Amino acid sequence: MPLARAWSVALLGIDGRLVEIEADIGAGLPGTKLVGLPDPGLREAKDRVRAAVRNSGHKWPETSVTLGLSPANLPKVGSGYDLGIAVAVLAASGVVPATKLLGTVLLGELALDGRVRPVRGVLPALLAARGRGYKRAVVAVESLVEGALVDGVEVSGAARLDEVIGWLRDEQPLAEAAVPAEAEPPTVPDLADVLGQPEARWALEVAAAGGHHLLLTGPPGVGKTMLASRLPGLLPRLSLEQSLQVTAVHSIEGSLEADAPLVRVPPFVSPHHTISVAALVGGGSGLAMPGAISMAHCGVLFLDEAPEFGGERLDSLRTVLEQGEVRIARSRGVVRYPARFQLVLAANPCACAPPREVDCCCTPAARRRYQSRLSGPLLDRVDLRVRLRPITALSVRDAGQPERTEQVRERVELARQRAAARWAAHGWQTNAEVPGPALRREFALPGPATALLDRSLDRGAITARGADRCLRVAWTLADLAGDDEPDADQVAAALEFRDRRAA
Incomplete structure:
Protein backbone atom coordinates (compact mmCIF):
# COMPACT_ATOMS: atom_id res chain seq x y z
CA MET A 1 0.00 0.00 0.00
CA PRO A 2 1.84 3.21 -1.18
CA LEU A 3 2.36 5.75 1.58
CA ALA A 4 4.35 9.02 1.60
CA ARG A 5 4.90 11.90 3.99
CA ALA A 6 5.51 15.64 3.71
CA TRP A 7 5.65 18.40 6.31
CA SER A 8 4.07 21.81 6.76
CA VAL A 9 3.39 24.19 9.69
CA ALA A 10 0.20 25.11 11.54
CA LEU A 11 0.10 28.50 13.27
CA LEU A 12 -1.53 29.10 16.65
CA GLY A 13 -1.05 32.84 17.04
CA ILE A 14 2.64 33.42 16.36
CA ASP A 15 3.53 29.94 17.61
CA GLY A 16 4.01 27.25 14.96
CA ARG A 17 3.43 23.50 15.19
CA LEU A 18 4.89 21.06 12.65
CA VAL A 19 2.21 19.15 10.76
CA GLU A 20 2.92 15.79 9.15
CA ILE A 21 0.97 15.26 5.92
CA GLU A 22 0.43 11.59 5.09
CA ALA A 23 -0.88 10.40 1.75
CA ASP A 24 -2.16 6.83 1.49
CA ILE A 25 -3.18 5.39 -1.89
CA GLY A 26 -5.16 2.19 -1.45
CA ALA A 27 -7.64 -0.04 -3.19
CA GLY A 28 -11.24 1.09 -3.49
CA LEU A 29 -13.49 3.42 -5.36
CA PRO A 30 -11.91 6.64 -6.63
CA GLY A 31 -12.20 9.41 -4.06
CA THR A 32 -10.17 11.68 -1.79
CA LYS A 33 -10.68 11.88 1.96
CA LEU A 34 -9.03 14.54 4.14
CA VAL A 35 -8.84 13.96 7.92
CA GLY A 36 -7.18 15.81 10.80
CA LEU A 37 -9.51 18.70 11.81
CA PRO A 38 -9.34 20.77 8.60
CA ASP A 39 -11.33 24.00 8.41
CA PRO A 40 -13.72 24.61 5.48
CA GLY A 41 -11.00 26.33 3.44
CA LEU A 42 -8.65 23.41 3.92
CA ARG A 43 -11.34 20.82 3.13
CA GLU A 44 -11.51 22.35 -0.34
CA ALA A 45 -7.78 21.67 -0.77
CA LYS A 46 -8.36 18.21 -2.25
CA ASP A 47 -10.21 19.76 -5.20
CA ARG A 48 -7.60 22.51 -5.68
CA VAL A 49 -4.70 20.06 -5.45
CA ARG A 50 -6.28 17.54 -7.82
CA ALA A 51 -6.82 20.23 -10.49
CA ALA A 52 -3.30 21.62 -9.96
CA VAL A 53 -1.71 18.18 -10.39
CA ARG A 54 -3.69 17.46 -13.56
CA ASN A 55 -2.91 20.87 -15.05
CA SER A 56 0.79 20.36 -14.28
CA GLY A 57 0.84 17.37 -16.64
CA HIS A 58 0.50 14.55 -14.12
CA LYS A 59 -2.20 12.03 -13.37
CA TRP A 60 -4.19 11.98 -10.15
CA PRO A 61 -4.59 8.46 -8.65
CA GLU A 62 -7.77 6.75 -9.83
CA THR A 63 -8.16 4.86 -6.56
CA SER A 64 -8.96 5.78 -2.98
CA VAL A 65 -6.69 8.53 -1.57
CA THR A 66 -6.62 9.23 2.15
CA LEU A 67 -4.86 12.36 3.40
CA GLY A 68 -4.06 12.62 7.10
CA LEU A 69 -2.85 15.75 8.90
CA SER A 70 -1.11 15.04 12.19
CA PRO A 71 -1.40 15.93 15.08
CA ALA A 72 -4.99 14.97 14.39
CA ASN A 73 -6.40 16.97 17.32
CA LEU A 74 -4.76 20.23 16.20
CA PRO A 75 -7.05 22.55 14.20
CA LYS A 76 -5.72 23.22 10.68
CA VAL A 77 -6.66 26.55 9.14
CA GLY A 78 -5.95 28.02 5.74
CA SER A 79 -4.63 26.92 2.37
CA GLY A 80 -0.90 26.77 3.17
CA TYR A 81 -0.96 22.96 3.20
CA ASP A 82 -1.80 22.65 -0.52
CA LEU A 83 1.79 22.28 -1.69
CA GLY A 84 2.58 19.67 0.95
CA ILE A 85 -0.55 17.67 0.10
CA ALA A 86 0.24 17.68 -3.62
CA VAL A 87 3.83 16.57 -3.09
CA ALA A 88 2.81 13.82 -0.65
CA VAL A 89 0.29 12.40 -3.14
CA LEU A 90 2.82 12.54 -5.99
CA ALA A 91 5.42 10.82 -3.83
CA ALA A 92 2.96 8.10 -2.83
CA SER A 93 2.11 7.61 -6.53
CA GLY A 94 5.78 7.21 -7.43
CA VAL A 95 5.82 10.33 -9.60
CA VAL A 96 8.58 11.95 -7.51
CA PRO A 97 11.12 10.46 -5.09
CA ALA A 98 10.64 11.18 -1.40
CA THR A 99 14.34 11.58 -0.57
CA LYS A 100 14.27 15.39 -0.35
CA LEU A 101 11.06 15.56 1.64
CA LEU A 102 12.69 14.51 4.90
CA GLY A 103 13.68 17.67 6.77
CA THR A 104 11.82 19.96 4.32
CA VAL A 105 8.83 22.18 5.09
CA LEU A 106 6.42 23.09 2.28
CA LEU A 107 4.27 26.23 2.47
CA GLY A 108 2.06 27.45 -0.33
CA GLU A 109 -1.41 27.56 -1.83
CA LEU A 110 -2.02 26.00 -5.24
CA ALA A 111 -4.02 27.60 -8.00
CA LEU A 112 -6.04 25.35 -10.29
CA ASP A 113 -3.49 25.78 -13.07
CA GLY A 114 -0.58 24.72 -10.83
CA ARG A 115 0.71 28.12 -9.76
CA VAL A 116 2.09 28.38 -6.21
CA ARG A 117 0.54 31.31 -4.38
CA PRO A 118 1.96 32.97 -1.25
CA VAL A 119 0.31 32.49 2.13
CA ARG A 120 0.33 34.48 5.34
CA GLY A 121 2.58 33.67 8.27
CA VAL A 122 5.67 32.43 6.39
CA LEU A 123 8.08 34.05 8.86
CA PRO A 124 6.64 32.56 12.09
CA ALA A 125 6.19 29.22 10.31
CA LEU A 126 9.85 29.10 9.29
CA LEU A 127 10.95 30.17 12.78
CA ALA A 128 8.97 27.26 14.22
CA ALA A 129 10.45 24.86 11.66
CA ARG A 130 13.97 26.02 12.52
CA GLY A 131 13.24 25.45 16.19
CA ARG A 132 12.29 21.84 15.40
CA GLY A 133 15.53 21.23 13.48
CA TYR A 134 14.28 21.58 9.90
CA LYS A 135 16.94 22.99 7.59
CA ARG A 136 15.07 23.42 4.29
CA ALA A 137 11.82 25.01 3.13
CA VAL A 138 9.97 25.54 -0.14
CA VAL A 139 7.65 28.55 -0.44
CA ALA A 140 6.12 30.68 -3.17
CA VAL A 141 8.59 32.95 -4.94
CA GLU A 142 6.73 35.98 -3.61
CA SER A 143 7.54 34.83 -0.06
CA LEU A 144 11.29 34.48 -0.64
CA VAL A 145 12.09 37.94 0.70
CA GLU A 146 10.24 37.13 3.91
CA GLY A 147 11.85 33.70 4.13
CA ALA A 148 15.33 35.22 3.82
CA LEU A 149 14.87 36.80 7.24
CA VAL A 150 15.26 33.40 8.92
CA ASP A 151 18.87 32.34 9.41
CA GLY A 152 19.73 28.66 9.48
CA VAL A 153 17.05 27.54 7.00
CA GLU A 154 17.69 27.04 3.28
CA VAL A 155 14.63 28.68 1.73
CA SER A 156 13.77 28.05 -1.93
CA GLY A 157 10.94 29.47 -4.01
CA ALA A 158 8.71 28.00 -6.70
CA ALA A 159 6.32 29.73 -9.06
CA ARG A 160 4.59 26.52 -10.20
CA LEU A 161 4.03 23.01 -8.95
CA ASP A 162 5.98 21.49 -11.85
CA GLU A 163 9.06 23.41 -10.68
CA VAL A 164 8.83 21.65 -7.31
CA ILE A 165 8.41 18.33 -9.10
CA GLY A 166 11.52 19.01 -11.20
CA TRP A 167 13.47 19.92 -8.05
CA LEU A 168 12.42 16.71 -6.32
CA ARG A 169 13.60 14.76 -9.39
CA ASP A 170 16.94 16.65 -9.41
CA GLU A 171 16.08 17.99 -12.86
CA GLN A 172 16.13 21.72 -12.05
CA PRO A 173 16.97 24.01 -9.14
CA LEU A 174 14.53 26.28 -7.38
CA ALA A 175 14.92 30.02 -6.89
CA GLU A 176 17.06 30.85 -3.88
CA ALA A 177 16.31 33.48 -1.26
CA ALA A 178 18.55 36.55 -1.29
CA VAL A 179 19.20 38.55 1.85
CA PRO A 180 17.11 41.73 1.50
CA ALA A 181 18.97 45.02 1.51
CA GLU A 182 18.61 47.28 4.50
CA GLU A 403 13.44 71.29 19.41
CA ARG A 404 13.58 68.84 16.56
CA THR A 405 12.94 65.11 16.88
CA GLU A 406 16.65 64.24 16.56
CA GLN A 407 17.58 66.41 19.55
CA VAL A 408 14.96 64.87 21.81
CA ARG A 409 15.69 61.33 20.58
CA GLU A 410 19.33 61.67 21.67
CA ARG A 411 18.24 62.32 25.26
CA VAL A 412 15.70 59.51 25.07
CA GLU A 413 18.30 57.01 23.87
CA LEU A 414 20.72 58.00 26.65
CA ALA A 415 17.99 57.58 29.25
CA ARG A 416 17.03 54.20 27.84
CA GLN A 417 20.65 53.07 27.91
CA ARG A 418 20.89 53.96 31.60
CA ALA A 419 17.68 52.07 32.34
CA ALA A 420 18.72 49.02 30.30
CA ALA A 421 22.09 48.86 32.07
CA ARG A 422 20.41 49.10 35.49
CA TRP A 423 17.81 46.37 34.80
CA ALA A 424 20.00 44.13 32.59
CA ALA A 425 20.49 41.48 35.28
CA HIS A 426 16.69 41.14 35.59
CA GLY A 427 15.86 41.05 31.87
CA TRP A 428 13.93 44.34 31.77
CA GLN A 429 14.55 46.94 29.09
CA THR A 430 12.52 49.97 30.18
CA ASN A 431 11.33 51.43 33.46
CA ALA A 432 7.72 50.71 32.52
CA GLU A 433 8.44 46.96 32.59
CA VAL A 434 9.81 46.87 36.16
CA PRO A 435 7.33 45.21 38.56
CA GLY A 436 6.27 47.04 41.69
CA PRO A 437 7.79 44.58 44.21
CA ALA A 438 11.25 45.12 42.71
CA LEU A 439 10.87 48.91 43.00
CA ARG A 440 9.80 48.65 46.64
CA ARG A 441 12.38 46.05 47.76
CA GLU A 442 15.54 45.71 45.69
CA PHE A 443 15.49 49.31 44.44
CA ALA A 444 13.69 50.99 47.33
CA LEU A 445 14.18 54.74 47.65
CA PRO A 446 14.99 56.41 50.98
CA GLY A 447 12.09 57.57 53.14
CA PRO A 448 12.51 61.33 52.54
CA ALA A 449 12.30 60.78 48.76
CA THR A 450 8.96 58.94 48.98
CA ALA A 451 7.39 60.93 51.85
CA LEU A 452 4.98 62.79 49.54
CA LEU A 453 4.01 59.53 47.83
CA ASP A 454 3.31 57.91 51.22
CA ARG A 455 1.06 60.79 52.25
CA SER A 456 -0.88 60.49 48.98
CA LEU A 457 -1.43 56.80 49.68
CA ASP A 458 -2.61 57.56 53.22
CA ARG A 459 -5.15 60.10 51.92
CA GLY A 460 -6.37 57.71 49.22
CA ALA A 461 -5.33 60.11 46.46
CA ILE A 462 -3.66 57.27 44.53
CA THR A 463 -3.85 53.50 44.57
CA ALA A 464 -1.01 51.07 45.24
CA ARG A 465 -0.76 50.49 41.48
CA GLY A 466 -0.61 54.23 40.97
CA ALA A 467 2.21 54.51 43.51
CA ASP A 468 4.22 51.86 41.64
CA ARG A 469 3.72 53.75 38.39
CA CYS A 470 4.84 56.98 40.05
CA LEU A 471 8.06 55.26 41.06
CA ARG A 472 8.62 54.09 37.48
CA VAL A 473 8.13 57.62 36.14
CA ALA A 474 10.46 58.97 38.85
CA TRP A 475 13.19 56.57 37.70
CA THR A 476 12.67 57.81 34.13
CA LEU A 477 13.01 61.42 35.25
CA ALA A 478 16.23 60.48 37.02
CA ASP A 479 17.55 58.78 33.87
CA LEU A 480 16.81 61.88 31.80
CA ALA A 481 18.60 64.02 34.38
CA GLY A 482 21.57 61.65 34.58
CA ASP A 483 21.02 60.89 38.29
CA ASP A 484 21.75 57.55 39.94
CA GLU A 485 18.33 57.41 41.62
CA PRO A 486 15.26 59.66 41.96
CA ASP A 487 15.10 62.36 44.62
CA ALA A 488 12.08 63.87 46.35
CA ASP A 489 11.55 66.49 43.61
CA GLN A 490 11.45 63.86 40.87
CA VAL A 491 9.00 61.71 42.87
CA ALA A 492 6.82 64.82 43.33
CA ALA A 493 7.00 65.54 39.59
CA ALA A 494 5.96 61.96 38.84
CA LEU A 495 3.04 62.31 41.25
CA GLU A 496 1.99 65.55 39.56
CA PHE A 497 1.75 63.70 36.24
CA ARG A 498 -1.03 61.60 37.80
CA ASP A 499 -3.11 64.62 38.80
CA ARG A 500 -6.74 63.70 38.16
CA ARG A 501 -7.49 67.27 37.12
CA ALA A 502 -5.46 66.57 33.98
CA ALA A 503 -7.79 63.71 33.04
Missing part, protein backbone atom coordinates in the same frame (compact mmCIF):
# COMPACT_ATOMS: atom_id res chain seq x y z
CA ALA A 183 15.71 49.59 3.70
CA GLU A 184 15.77 53.27 4.47
CA PRO A 185 13.76 54.06 7.60
CA PRO A 186 10.44 55.71 6.79
CA THR A 187 10.15 59.42 7.27
CA VAL A 188 8.48 60.33 10.56
CA PRO A 189 6.84 63.68 11.40
CA ASP A 190 9.14 66.14 13.16
CA LEU A 191 8.46 67.32 16.69
CA ALA A 192 9.46 70.84 15.62
CA ASP A 193 6.12 71.09 13.78
CA VAL A 194 4.26 71.24 17.10
CA LEU A 195 3.82 74.82 18.30
CA GLY A 196 3.89 75.60 22.00
CA GLN A 197 2.67 73.00 24.53
CA PRO A 198 5.95 72.71 26.50
CA GLU A 199 4.35 70.56 29.22
CA ALA A 200 2.98 68.10 26.66
CA ARG A 201 6.29 67.98 24.79
CA TRP A 202 8.08 67.18 28.04
CA ALA A 203 5.53 64.47 28.85
CA LEU A 204 6.06 62.98 25.39
CA GLU A 205 9.82 62.85 26.02
CA VAL A 206 9.29 61.18 29.40
CA ALA A 207 6.89 58.67 27.84
CA ALA A 208 9.43 57.81 25.14
CA ALA A 209 12.31 57.49 27.61
CA GLY A 210 10.50 55.15 29.98
CA GLY A 211 7.91 53.39 27.78
CA HIS A 212 5.03 54.96 29.75
CA HIS A 213 1.37 55.29 28.77
CA LEU A 214 0.08 58.81 28.13
CA LEU A 215 -3.24 60.69 28.25
CA LEU A 216 -3.56 64.01 26.41
CA THR A 217 -6.61 66.11 27.29
CA GLY A 218 -7.53 69.41 25.70
CA PRO A 219 -9.87 71.23 23.31
CA PRO A 220 -9.81 70.46 19.58
CA GLY A 221 -6.93 71.78 17.52
CA VAL A 222 -4.32 72.19 20.25
CA GLY A 223 -1.98 69.47 18.92
CA LYS A 224 -2.97 66.21 20.63
CA THR A 225 -2.88 64.13 17.45
CA MET A 226 0.27 65.86 16.20
CA LEU A 227 2.10 65.05 19.43
CA ALA A 228 0.98 61.42 19.46
CA SER A 229 2.02 60.84 15.84
CA ARG A 230 5.53 62.07 16.66
CA LEU A 231 6.12 59.63 19.50
CA PRO A 232 7.42 56.77 17.25
CA GLY A 233 10.11 59.12 15.96
CA LEU A 234 11.42 59.55 19.51
CA LEU A 235 11.66 55.82 20.18
CA PRO A 236 14.84 53.83 19.44
CA ARG A 237 14.83 51.49 16.45
CA LEU A 238 13.75 47.94 17.19
CA SER A 239 16.30 45.28 18.04
CA LEU A 240 16.53 42.22 15.80
CA GLU A 241 14.48 40.12 18.22
CA GLN A 242 11.80 42.79 18.47
CA SER A 243 11.79 43.23 14.69
CA LEU A 244 11.20 39.52 14.14
CA GLN A 245 8.33 39.51 16.65
CA VAL A 246 6.66 42.53 15.06
CA THR A 247 7.26 41.21 11.55
CA ALA A 248 5.79 37.83 12.51
CA VAL A 249 2.55 39.49 13.66
CA HIS A 250 2.36 41.61 10.49
CA SER A 251 3.05 38.47 8.42
CA ILE A 252 0.08 36.67 9.94
CA GLU A 253 -2.09 39.75 9.38
CA GLY A 254 -0.86 40.00 5.78
CA SER A 255 0.36 43.60 5.77
CA LEU A 256 4.10 43.16 5.09
CA GLU A 257 5.69 45.18 2.33
CA ALA A 258 7.18 43.03 -0.41
CA ASP A 259 10.36 45.09 -0.86
CA ALA A 260 11.14 45.62 2.85
CA PRO A 261 9.39 43.01 4.98
CA LEU A 262 11.46 43.43 8.17
CA VAL A 263 9.84 46.03 10.43
CA ARG A 264 12.66 48.04 12.06
CA VAL A 265 10.74 51.17 13.18
CA PRO A 266 8.22 51.07 16.06
CA PRO A 267 4.76 50.80 14.47
CA PHE A 268 2.09 53.45 14.96
CA VAL A 269 -1.49 52.15 14.96
CA SER A 270 -4.45 54.51 15.20
CA PRO A 271 -7.81 52.72 14.83
CA HIS A 272 -11.11 54.53 14.36
CA HIS A 273 -13.42 54.69 17.37
CA THR A 274 -15.99 52.48 15.59
CA ILE A 275 -13.60 49.50 15.66
CA SER A 276 -15.03 46.31 17.12
CA VAL A 277 -13.61 44.54 20.17
CA ALA A 278 -12.47 41.63 17.99
CA ALA A 279 -10.64 43.97 15.60
CA LEU A 280 -9.05 45.83 18.50
CA VAL A 281 -7.96 42.91 20.67
CA GLY A 282 -7.99 40.12 18.09
CA GLY A 283 -10.57 37.53 17.16
CA GLY A 284 -12.60 36.09 14.32
CA SER A 285 -14.12 32.72 13.55
CA GLY A 286 -12.06 29.59 14.10
CA LEU A 287 -8.61 30.53 15.40
CA ALA A 288 -8.31 34.23 16.21
CA MET A 289 -6.37 36.68 14.06
CA PRO A 290 -4.25 39.50 15.56
CA GLY A 291 -5.94 42.77 16.42
CA ALA A 292 -4.80 46.38 16.44
CA ILE A 293 -3.08 46.01 19.82
CA SER A 294 -0.84 43.24 18.46
CA MET A 295 -0.12 45.23 15.32
CA ALA A 296 1.15 47.96 17.68
CA HIS A 297 3.52 45.56 19.50
CA CYS A 298 6.79 47.35 20.38
CA GLY A 299 5.23 50.57 19.11
CA VAL A 300 2.39 52.99 19.82
CA LEU A 301 -1.36 52.43 19.97
CA PHE A 302 -3.08 55.82 19.63
CA LEU A 303 -6.77 56.10 20.49
CA ASP A 304 -7.95 59.50 19.28
CA GLU A 305 -11.25 60.72 20.77
CA ALA A 306 -10.81 57.97 23.36
CA PRO A 307 -14.17 58.48 25.17
CA GLU A 308 -15.95 57.70 21.89
CA PHE A 309 -14.55 54.15 21.87
CA GLY A 310 -16.95 53.08 24.61
CA GLY A 311 -16.36 51.24 27.85
CA GLU A 312 -16.31 47.72 26.40
CA ARG A 313 -13.48 48.42 23.97
CA LEU A 314 -11.45 50.54 26.38
CA ASP A 315 -11.75 48.17 29.32
CA SER A 316 -10.70 45.25 27.14
CA LEU A 317 -7.22 46.80 27.21
CA ARG A 318 -6.80 46.67 30.98
CA THR A 319 -5.40 43.16 31.30
CA VAL A 320 -3.29 43.51 28.17
CA LEU A 321 -1.59 46.64 29.53
CA GLU A 322 -0.42 44.63 32.54
CA GLN A 323 0.59 41.39 30.82
CA GLY A 324 2.01 42.61 27.51
CA GLU A 325 0.24 39.88 25.54
CA VAL A 326 -3.28 38.80 24.68
CA ARG A 327 -4.64 35.27 24.94
CA ILE A 328 -7.79 34.60 22.94
CA ALA A 329 -9.77 31.44 23.66
CA ARG A 330 -12.00 29.97 20.99
CA SER A 331 -13.75 26.64 20.65
CA ARG A 332 -10.99 25.40 18.34
CA GLY A 333 -8.06 26.48 20.47
CA VAL A 334 -6.28 29.25 22.38
CA VAL A 335 -3.92 31.62 20.56
CA ARG A 336 -1.40 34.04 22.00
CA TYR A 337 -0.23 37.27 20.42
CA PRO A 338 2.33 39.74 21.82
CA ALA A 339 0.91 43.15 22.69
CA ARG A 340 3.48 45.20 24.60
CA PHE A 341 2.76 48.69 23.31
CA GLN A 342 2.63 52.27 24.54
CA LEU A 343 -0.93 53.48 24.86
CA VAL A 344 -1.61 57.12 24.00
CA LEU A 345 -5.12 58.43 24.65
CA ALA A 346 -6.43 61.75 23.38
CA ALA A 347 -9.66 63.21 24.75
CA ASN A 348 -11.65 66.42 24.77
CA PRO A 349 -12.68 67.92 28.12
CA CYS A 350 -16.36 67.48 27.29
CA ALA A 351 -18.74 66.46 24.53
CA CYS A 352 -19.27 69.94 23.03
CA ALA A 353 -15.49 70.66 23.12
CA PRO A 354 -15.39 74.41 22.37
CA PRO A 355 -12.03 76.09 21.69
CA ARG A 356 -12.32 77.87 25.04
CA GLU A 357 -13.59 76.12 28.15
CA VAL A 358 -15.54 79.22 29.21
CA ASP A 359 -17.77 78.67 26.16
CA CYS A 360 -18.73 75.12 27.22
CA CYS A 361 -22.50 74.53 27.16
CA CYS A 362 -22.40 71.13 28.90
CA THR A 363 -23.99 70.72 32.31
CA PRO A 364 -21.78 69.44 35.14
CA ALA A 365 -23.60 66.11 34.98
CA ALA A 366 -22.99 65.85 31.21
CA ARG A 367 -19.28 66.60 31.68
CA ARG A 368 -19.03 63.90 34.34
CA ARG A 369 -20.81 61.37 32.12
CA TYR A 370 -18.47 62.14 29.24
CA GLN A 371 -15.32 61.92 31.35
CA SER A 372 -16.51 58.75 33.08
CA ARG A 373 -16.26 56.89 29.76
CA LEU A 374 -12.57 56.58 30.64
CA SER A 375 -12.95 54.28 33.63
CA GLY A 376 -10.93 54.64 36.80
CA PRO A 377 -9.20 51.24 36.43
CA LEU A 378 -8.07 52.18 32.91
CA LEU A 379 -6.81 55.61 33.95
CA ASP A 380 -5.00 54.02 36.88
CA ARG A 381 -2.83 52.21 34.32
CA VAL A 382 -1.93 55.45 32.50
CA ASP A 383 1.31 56.87 33.90
CA LEU A 384 1.24 60.41 32.48
CA ARG A 385 -1.75 62.74 32.23
CA VAL A 386 -1.35 66.14 30.60
CA ARG A 387 -3.84 68.97 30.05
CA LEU A 388 -3.15 70.94 26.85
CA ARG A 389 -4.11 74.60 26.67
CA PRO A 390 -5.27 76.60 23.63
CA ILE A 391 -2.47 78.04 21.52
CA THR A 392 -2.05 81.81 21.67
CA ALA A 393 0.15 84.02 19.53
CA LEU A 394 2.03 85.13 22.65
CA SER A 395 2.81 81.59 23.79
CA VAL A 396 4.09 80.63 20.33
CA ARG A 397 6.29 83.73 20.07
CA ASP A 398 7.79 83.24 23.53
CA ALA A 399 8.47 79.56 22.97
CA GLY A 400 11.35 80.26 20.58
CA GLN A 401 12.61 77.68 18.10
CA PRO A 402 11.14 74.29 19.13
